[in-house]
Amino acid sequence: MGSAARIAETAARVVSDAGGEVRVRAAAEQILVRDGRARGVRLASGEEILAPVVISDTGARNTFLRLVPADVPLPFRDDLRRIPTGMATVSLYVGLSRSPAALGVRGENFWIHEGFDQDALWARRGETLAGAPPHVYLSFPSLKDPEARAHTAEIVTTVDAADFARWEGTAWKRRGAEYQALKDRIADGLLAAVEKRLSGFRDLVAYRELSTPLTTGQFTAHPGGESYAIPWTPDRFHNRWLQVRTPVPGLLLTGADALMLGVVGTAMSGLMCAAAACGPATFRRLRSEAHRLEVPATPATRTATSPSTV
Ligand SMILES: Cc1cc2nc3c(=O)[nH]c(=O)nc-3n(C[C@H](O)[C@H](O)[C@H](O)COP(=O)(O)OP(=O)(O)OC[C@H]3O[C@@H](n4cnc5c(N)ncnc54)[C@H](O)[C@@H]3O)c2cc1C
Incomplete structure (x- = not known):
């Protein structure tokens, strides 16, 4: 329950409860790749934040065409440039x-x-x-x-x-x-x-x-202000590099481009990222923690029953 902002507030609380810090208005300008491995990010302010794992939620184009330095070998850059803007x-x-x-x-x-x-x-x-x-x-x-x-x-x-x-x-x-x-x-x-x-x-x-x-x-x-990420064409599903793991060790991709469009697809990509970063047992742990959560019931009067297409 709550507005869309509740999704961000809930995620931010998990991060801060675990000792992390959430920053806003802090654009990443570059993903730092040293000795062939992602080591952190440089913010537009010039500050460098180092980390053992970098997870990018900025979309495939921003991640691979803007944030990863051009001299880092990525075999699919031209293919990515050829993909048309989404809906x-x-x-x-x-x-x-x-x-x-x-x-x-x-x-x-x-x-x-x-x-x-x-x-x-x-x-x-x-x-x-x-x-x-x-x-x-x-x-x-x-x-x-x-x-x-x-x-x-x-x-x-x-x-x-x-x-x-x-x-x-x-x-x-x-x-x-x-x-x-x-x-x-x-x-x-x-x-x-x-x-x-x-x-x-x-x-x-x-x-x-x-x-x-x-x-x-x-x-x-x-x-292009696309709303639903890279277009969901059959080609996209044959594409092997739009996924959580990237060719750059230490760099993971999350969000709609990493798995599936929409809020649910994006949330699932986050779970896959967590598993890629922390190991496959993460899924089991998250599932048992999810079972302990109390989900408030939706009021029956708010259930959609009328035809939605006219
Ligand atoms: C108008 C509209 C309506 C929608 N309605 C629905 C709906 O009803 N149901 C549904 O399932 N989906 C809906 N969607 C789609 C859904 O919002 C997206 O699929 C989902 O938000 C994608 O999540 P994401 O994390 O991949 O990207 P985003 O939610 O776009 O998050 C990317 C984040 O990265 C940040 N960022 C980008 N570059 C940088 C940088 N260099 N440094 C730091 N941060 C950066 C951005 O500010 C942004 O906060 C809608 C989208 C729009 C635009």
Whole structure:
């Protein structure tokens, strides 16, 4: 229970309880490789932190094309450069003046699609820029969180990162009037798409803020602002170097690029990293510790029961 921040807070507590330190606003600039082995990282501040094992969660491209020095032999750099940017999204974060339960919503997610042909909808994703998204995902985080102090909604759809590339290099929140006009058009279109399915939703909107692939890139550093890591094509699954263990001794890769996209795939990559760093018995230990955890029951009234695709 709790917002997405709870995931980070929980992980940070585990680190500090074990004597570690979590730093924010501390960009790694280089992975230090000496005598053929990863020895630590150099931060943008110039500080060097040495460690017996370095685990990178910055994605495969950042890790192998930016952070590992170019003179460290990696046989797959060119292959990695050839992989196209993954799927990008725009997200409208909405503050609601009162509970969406008034509209009959109980916390379920909605996939509002203009039809069942997913390939056709995907091909039309550019229409989102004109304020006519062919498909949207709608979620109500506050209805899933008993600790929420205000009501919120999120509306997400897919876009091409290339359509935002002309503003690459501009500063966050200072990208200019044309960019703001585009964001307003997209936000209006997302609200209209939801309103068609959920009449009265627009009247609840007290605050709205749209993120674009530039926003995602700003905060995650994923190239092109891709939301779900390297594209999940059949080629990706034949790829033997996108995995936790890297050719550089002492360097492990974690996160969506190391195993599987999404929150669960990323969490599993963390377990695999722990096992790679501490030995296979780690899995057994973590499983028995997980059994001891008390998992709070989800309130029955919040269970999704209505059709999510219309
Ligand atoms: C809008 C949006 C909605 C999503 N919705 C869902 C969903 O509903 N369900 C789901 O399962 N998944 C969802 N995802 C995908 C999910 O968030 C990702 O798959 C997951 O967060 C990937 O985890 P990660 O640890 O690999 O990368 P990230 O979560 O991106 O973490 C990478 C971290 O590395 C940091 N970093 C990068 N470079 C450096 C550096 N040089 N030095 C220090 N730190 C650095 C970044 O700041 C970031 O904190 C969504 C993604 C987006 C963008």
